[in-house]
Amino acid sequence: MANRDALRFTKTHEWFDPTAGAVGITEHAQEEISDVVFVELPNVGTVVRAGQEAAVVESVKAAFSIYAPVAGTITAVNERLRREPALVNTAPHGDGWIFTLKAQDPAAAAALMTQVQYQAWIVTEKDSGGVHAEHS
Amino acid sequence: MATVAPAAPLVHRSVLHAAHQALGARFSQFGGWEMPLSYTSILKEHQAVRTACGMFDVSHLGQVEVTGPSATASLQRVMTQDVAKLADGQAAYTPMCHEQGGILDEMIVYRLARDRYRLVINAGNADRDVAWLREQQAGGAQLHDLRTSLGVVAIQGPKAAALVESLGGTPLADLRYYHCRPGTIAGRPALIARTGYTGEDGFELMAATGDLAAIWEAAHAAGRPMGLLPAGLGARDTLRLEAGMPLYGHDIDETTTPFEVGIGRTVAFSKPDFIGRAALWRQSQEGLRRRLVGFVMDEPGVPRQGYPIQRRDATIGQVTSGTHAPTLGRNIGLGYVTIEASEPGATVMVVIHQRPTRATVVQLPFYHHHGKS
Numbered sequence: 450m451a452n453r454d455a456l457r458f459t460k461t462h463e464w465f466d467p468t469a470g471a472v473g474i475t476e477h478a479q480e481e482i483s484d485v486v487f488v489e490l491p492n493v494g495t496v497v498r499a500g501q502e503a504a505v506v507e508s509v510k511a512a513f514s515i516y517a518p519v520a521g522t523i524t525a526v527n528e529r530l531r532r533e534p535a536l537v538n539t540a541p542h543g544d545g546w547i548f549t550l551k552a553q554d555p556a557a558a559a560a561l562m563t564q565v566q567y568q569a570w571i572v573t574e575k576d577s578g579g580v581h582a583e584h585s
Numbered sequence: 586m587a588t589v590a591p592a593a594p595l596v597h598r599s600v601l602h603a604a605h606q607a608l609g610a611r612f613s614q615f616g617g618w619e620m621p622l623s624y625t626s627i628l629k630e631h632q633a634v635r636t637a638c639g640m641f642d643v644s645h646l647g648q649v650e651v652t653g654p655s656a657t658a659s660l661q662r663v664m665t666q667d668v669a670k671l672a673d674g675q676a677a678y679t680p681m682c683h684e685q686g687g688i689l690d691e692m693i694v695y696r697l698a699r700d701r702y703r704l705v706i707n708a709g710n711a712d713r714d715v716a717w718l719r720e721q722q723a724g725g726a727q728l729h730d731l732r733t734s735l736g737v738v739a740i741q742g743p744k745a746a747a748l749v750e751s752l753g754g755t756p757l758a759d760l761r762y763y764h765c766r767p768g769t770i771a772g773r774p775a776l777i778a779r780t781g782y783t784g785e786d787g788f789e790l791m792a793a794t795g796d797l798a799a800i801w802e803a804a805h806a807a808g809r810p811m812g813l814l815p816a817g818l819g820a821r822d823t824l825r826l827e828a829g830m831p832l833y834g835h836d837i838d839e840t841t842t843p844f845e846v847g848i849g850r851t852v853a854f855s856k857p858d859f860i861g862r863a864a865l866w867r868q869s870q871e872g873l874r875r876r877l878v879g880f881v882m883d884e885p886g887v888p889r890q891g892y893p894i895q896r897r898d899a900t901i902g903q904v905t906s907g908t909h910a911p912t913l914g915r916n917i918g919l920g921y922v923t924i925e926a927s928e929p930g931a932t933v934m935v936v937i938h939q940r941p942t943r944a945t946v947v948q949l950p951f952y953h954h955h956g957k958s
Contacts, residue, residue, distance in 0.1 A: 484628045486909035487887055487916070489938060505938055507887040509627040509909055510819050512938075 453542070457518065457561035460570060461500075464542065465518035467558040470549040472518060474506065476541050477571050484509040485537040490526040491548055497521065499557065504547050506537060519557040521550040599644040600736060600794045601801050608815055616708030616834070618645035621817035630816035631823050631911045634783050635954075637812030638742030640804050641821055643782075646737050647711035648791060649718065650729040652701045659726035660694065660702060663718065663860055665843060667853035671696040676763045676780060679851050680843045681714070682861030686868060687839040688846070690714050691831075693780055695765050703776070703791070705737070707833045721860070736797040740804060741787030741824075743954075744811045749777065749788045751807055752800075762786075771803030782821060784828025785954050826917065827910050829879055829949030835890055836877055836905040836919050844868055845921070846877050847949070875902060876927040879951055880944040881915050886937035888918035888944070895934040895941055896926050904935060910951060917951050918944070 457465045462478035465471070479485070487507040497503050497517035504515040526548045530536060536545035552558065562570060597618045599605070605612070605621045613622035621642065623630055633639045651660055660668045666679035676695040680688045690710040695703040706714045711732060718728050740749055750757050752770045757777070760766060765778035773796035781787035792800055805815065822832070831837050831846055842865060843852050852865055882888060888907030893900045907918030918935065926933055929948045934941035 483623070484626050487885065489886070507909070509631075509823060509911070510622070512887065512889060 453564055456564060457558045458564065458567035459516065459518045459561060461516050463515060463518050465558060465561060467552070470524060470551055471546045472515070472548055472550055473546040474515065474537060474541050475567070479538050479541040482506060482508045482513050483538065485534045488530040488534050488537060488547065490530065491523045493523050493526060495523045497523065497550070515547060517550060518561055519550065519552045520554065521552040523548050524551050525549040597645070599642050600797050601642045601644065604798060604801055605642065610817060613818055615818055616645055618708050620645050621815070623817040623819045624815045627819035627823060628911050630814050630820035633812060633814035634742045634785055634816060634820060634824055635912050636743065638740060638744040638748055638787070638808060639814050639816035639820065640801070640808060641739040641741070641816050642736070642801065643739050643789070644736035644797065645708035647706040647708060647714065648731045648735045648737070649704050649706065649715060650701060650731060651704065651718070651726055652729065653726045654700055655726045656700050656702055659722055661856055661859060663721050664694065665852045665859060665861065665865070666694070667856045668694055668696070668702070669856065673698055674764050674766050676765060676778065680848065681717070682843070682865065683839065684861055684864065686842040686861040686864035688837050688841055688843065689717060689839055691833060691837060691848070695776070695778060709834050734794060735791055736794045738790045738792070738797065738800055738804065739781055739787060740790065741781045741783040742785050744813070745785070745787040748804065748808050748811060748813065749790070752803055753777065770800050773799050775800065782830060783824040784830070784950060784952055823908050823911055826906055826908050826919065827912055827950070827952035829951055831877060831919065832906060841877070842868055844873055845875060873924050875921045875923055877905070877919055878922055878927050878946045879917065879919055879949040880933060880935070880946050881917050881951070882935065883943040883945055886935070886940070886942040887916045888935045888937060893936040894920050894922055895936060901926055901933070912952055922946070
């Protein structure tokens with residue numbers, strides 16, 4: 450697992466490890482989503498735009514879209530999640546990673562939030578209603 | 586000219602709200618109420634109800650009473666069930682339909698005495714129900730709106746009987762399913778009903794709002810050593826769905842009839858006239874075009890309300906409720922399909938995230954508990 454300080458975050462609660470290219474959901478998001486029962490993984494080789502839906506995390510209560518933090522190509526998916534989707538809850542920053550992405554622009558991650566900025570964002574968002582089930 | 590901002594919708598809270606907060610509840614809005622969604626995890630709460638017991642604050646349910654010498658006749662006219670068959674302390678599940686046979690609400694009617702019935706109605710329909718029942722009261726039957734004075738705590742699961750017996754100090758072995766009796770819980774007067782919405786044995790304890798906290802605290806304290814967990818609306822939904830029980834506003838609304846929902850057994854054509862009788866009789870003779878069915882996913886994917894259901898590339902209906910079923914380990918749903926596709930064993934495709942995903946229609950319920958009653 451990467452050094453937390455190196456991680457970058459999206460407003461939609463994904464974390465991105467710019468070195469390894471790994472993407473997952475944050476501890477905060479897994480708490481809000483709770484009880485993950487299924488993860489729909491993308492196909493390796495899929496090209497995604499920044500902010501495009503790349504995976505779907507299904508909890509008991511709802512479906513949640515997982516968006517690509519930066520533009521790029523899916524290079525691997527976490528096959529373990531097919532049998533153990535609850536890893537997203539128990540180890541969201543570790544074994545519960547969802548896919549890896551080769552960024553089109555290696556500098557793109559700089560536009561994402563740092564850990565400190567993300568913590569502040571959670572507080573702002575909480576005042577306006579928190580994480581929403583937003584899969585369409 | 587100044588415009589007046591619309592008033593924020595009034596959201597009701599249970600008298601147990603502070604107790605839920607103290608237990609770490611996450612809240613969700615349902616039927617105009619802010620109620621616990623879960624306290625720990627929906628899966629754990631679901632499991633507790635299936636294997637030990639769970640306690641739910643379902644005070645969002647509305648309680649009203651119909652009383653007076655013409656109470657029975659009045660209910661016979663508005664309900665599709667034959668309420669006159671009930672004995673004191675007996676209950677019936679019944680739809681309440683409009684003239685076209687669509688369901689205005691469905692509820693449990695408890696006969697408390699010859700001239701006195703308790704109705705437990707859905708939160709989201711409560712205002713409309715009360716207005717409709719007022720309008721329909723004939724011959725001097727009285728309607729008492731008890732929504733602000735009474736609450737409900739449901740205790741459900743294989744250990745519920747032992748727990749409720751310990752709280753009341755009286756045996757409940759002779760209190761049968763869909764029966765109720767007045768009693769004492771934690772020293773407070775309560776109507777003890779052997780009913781529920783989980784597919785397990787269990788009780789609904791109806792008591793004055795001022796007594797509800799004492800009942801809740803006593804049940805929690807005595808239940809914990811038995812494996813009881815407080816459970817929220819999340820688990821209530823997965824439990825009722827496994828038990829194949831429809832939910833108003835999702836699987837039922839005023840455009841659906843009891844026959845389409847699959848609760849035709851609650852339509853008593855043998856009794857005198859009731860609202861919706863002619864339309865329902867016609868439908869029973871002509872047959873159905875669509876029906877609510879249960880289905881199990883054969884391929885990965887969780888069905889959700891609103892997803893289209895297809896057969897041979899044509900849309901034949903849509904999902905009205907869906908979830909991962911924790912006890913079954915399968916993904917299940919309820920939905921309306923054309924009558925040709927409604928037989929158990931029929932293959933249908935549920936469109937999940939734009940992808941047609943295979944499912945099989947099954948006989949309801951999905952889950953059947955193994956206890957008595």
